[in-house]
Amino acid sequence: MSAALPDHPDSSTGLQRRAVMLGLLAGGCTPDAPALQGSWVGTHxxxxxxxxxxxxxxxxxxxxxxxxxxxxxxxxxxxxxxxxxxxxxxxxxxxxxxxxxxxxxxHVLAGAPCPLGAHYLPLPGPQAGEVYQLLEELGLVRQQLGRAVWDERHLCHSPQERLFVDGEWREGPLPPSDSAGTLAQYRRFAELVAQAQRDIGFAMPTHRARWGVGHAALDAQTFATWLDAQQLTAPRLRWYLDYCCRDDYGAPAAEVSAWAGLHYFASRHGFHAPGDETAEREPVLTWPExxxxxxxxxxxxxxxxxxxxxxxxxxxxxxxxxxxxxxxxxxxxxxxxxxxxxxxxxxxxxxxxxxxxxxxxxxxxxxxYAPWLTANMALREPLLDRPGVPLAWDNVSYGQAGLGYVNARHQTLDPTPRSPRLTAYLALPRSRRGELLAQPWQHWAQVVVRELSATHPDLAGNLERVDLCRFGHAMSIPAxxxxxxxxxxxxxxxxxxxxxxxxxxxxxxxxxxxxxxxxxxxxxxxxxxxxxxx
CATH class of the missing domain: 3.50.50.60 (FAD/NAD(P)-binding domain)
Structure with a gap:
């Protein structure tokens, strides 16, 4: 991940419009435009x-x-x-x-619950018996005829994930292959993950997979180095794997170990290339908060x-x-x-x-440790959307440094129209920890809006309030x-x-x-x- 979140190419008109919007965001408002409300919340x-x-x-x-x-x-x-x-x-x-x-x-923003940090839990695998027991005791799952039956109210509703790529929103987080070579590399990586599951063994919690020579060899190199050695260099595959590492570990593939990169997939449901008929959407539990x-x-x-x-x-x-x-x-x-x-x-x-x-x-x-920033945003009205699938729970843009945003109202069963609540996530380089702690919330609100405006140019003018939460040492990086x-x-x-x-x-x-x-x-x-x- 680069040391600064990038700007994106736009027309001169678009850049002028964004400059006006960011001026409003910074407090330089016209007489009829109220100043943006917001604050730091959650951590001290x-x-x-x-x-x-x-x-x-x-x-x-x-x-x-x-x-x-x-x-x-x-x-x-x-x-x-x-x-x-x-x-x-x-x-x-x-x-x-x-x-x-x-x-x-x-957190509660303008009367609506939203997350400050982690926003979902994958269904636990067979090694995570303690977690399954907790979820059973909380009434989220029950055993029926020897199989787990999950409470549908707490499973993520559809559409679960979407990706903005090639000018439109597409279902799922994996970029579609743009060539036969990219598709071949998707399939090759899926084979390598399956092989690692069989030959080395991965588990979550990780200590329930016996540590061996194969794990040590993977742990001794970065994930990016390992991918290079496997000749897995397709830009779309590499962007996606980089995104997964930043999402779970707070650092890109060039900083986490190859063990961590494979563990992300091999300890769960593997990796499925486009067109894999055995692939199923990985169900997760999530809540507005x-x-x-x-x-x-x-x-x-x-x-x-x-x-x-x-x-x-x-x-x-x-x-x-x-x-x-x-x-x-x-x-x-x-x-x-x-x-x-x-x-x-x-x-x-x-x-x-x-x-x-x-x-x-x-x-x-x-x-x-990776520094993180979350921004909960109250909008006056829904954002103008691009072509493709509608607003999902998790929304990510291909090629961007940020981790996208979550729709905090996605799980509500109330059909009454309400103003949107979106939660944006940024995993920052360690070099920006000082900036995260020193700069005021208005500075970081501008960073978030700049990141999301490439996909949603009307965001700044639609933003009513933003509450930001900063974690200077959010998570340990498996380097x-x-x-x-x-x-x-x-x-x-x-x-x-x-x-x-x-x-x-x-x-x-x-x-x-x-x-x-x-x-x-x-x-x-x-x-x-x-x-x-x-």
Whole structure:
């Protein structure tokens, strides 16, 4: 992905029109055009930066719990859920943000729910038994005559995905082949994915596929290098694979490992070339607020145990257990916590700042994190559309650096016409993290509008409000060498989740080297199991 989102060629008239629109967006309005409303929402980067300040003495009140979980993202919520199921009730979750859920949180824009981060969950495969059990308990699936029957209200409605390419919207995210050579490369890549599934083995969660020599060889090179070696160079195939990597990993094929690139397909339903009669649409679960629906279900029974607005500054083991120093944002004061056991359900680079642990420090040093931006947009009326299939749930434009946008109203069963709510996603290069944190929301609103205006030139003039959410370290990037890193393997070993006297455990998707719901949820469950066994 380039360091800056590109402009797209247009006529001089179109460029003049866009300049006027962007002028309105920036606040240079005509008397009859109200200024755009908007704000940053969802995250507080300044809170995380408190970790850079050395903590002072352990002042503040002392609070106690049997188990303290640092972080109330999906892994932390899953850990707490499993601990309560196992009879451990004296639990406290310390969460930096005001709302639990981590990358899986929802938002309300002009009275309508929309996602702040992750917006869907693929149907779990056979290795993700814990995730399937959760979905069954939430009433999303039931067993009937030995087969899973999913609640249609929560499966993504049609049309599910569309791609703007060759001047029109086409169904599905894969660009149509533009030549016999491109089609041959599509088919060749499908064969290689199937071969990797058979010969090497992939699973989600990833630790349920035994790591071997074949995995290590793939992990030692970038996905782009591997594709070059296979002579898979067709621009449309490469754009699509690059898009998939940025969508799941926050980085392009030139930055993620070949293991990660193949894992994206081989751990799920494979890759299907155009014309493959066995291909079926991969069903996914989604909600207007995205995976915020799932995190809300997980958090609801734990509400009294979640302490939001808490920045943990330091942790240390003592004879009594583990002592933590935290900052209470609401009171503007420090507080102390003492627990028999602590679970660090936060990214590894944060955990490494909080507690001394050799494998943790080494593993955290190998990680790289992708910054992300989401923009929830309230429109006055539907956008003028181009030829082709109608508005879908997920809408992507071929050749663009952004990840497209989601229609947050797609799942509603209410036929009443309402103004659109769209959620745009940008996976930014790491070089732009400083810009993401430093620039005002108006700057990033212009970036989003520039990106989408190539397909929707009327967007800026139709935009009523935009709420943007920034994640400086949204997800770990599975760069070459990360998944097979010895320190990460030692930390993630399911028989070694605890150390010392069983007082500290780690639970986060980072343990898998990349960030998805299935990895985070399973890590939380297994950390709880390890704690109760020790």
């Amino acid at each position: 980067p300044e809170r995380g930066h408190r970790l850079r300040e050395p903590p002072r003495a352990n002042d503040g009140p002392l609070r106690k719990a049997n188990v303290v979980i640092v972080g109330a993202g999906i892994a932390g919520l899953a850990c707490a859920r499993e601990l309560t199921r196992r009879g451990v009730d004296d639990i406290a979750l310390l969460e930096l943000e005001d709302q639990p859920g981590g990358n899986s949180r929802g 995205g995976n915020g629906w799932l995190s809300a279900q997980l958090a609801a029974p734990l509400r009294e145990r979640i302490f939001s607005g808490r920045v943990v500054l330091r942790a240390s083991e003592s004879r009594q257990g583990v002592e933590l120093l935290a900052w209470d944002e609401a009171r503007g004061a420090r507080e102390r916590w003492q627990a028999r056991r602590v679970v660090f359900a936060v990214p590894l680079f944060i955990a490494a700042r909080l507690i001394e642990h050799p494998a943790l420090r080494a593993a955290a040093g190998a990680m790289q 070459p060498g990360v998944r097979g890193n010895a320190a990460l393997a030692a930390l993630a070993a399911r028989t070694a989740l605890t150390h010392g006297a069983g007082r500290v455990a780690f639970a986060h998707a980072d343990l898998a080297g990349y960030s998805v719901f299935e990895e985070a949820y399973t890590a939380g469950i297994e950390a709880a199991q390890a704690i109760t066994r020790s």
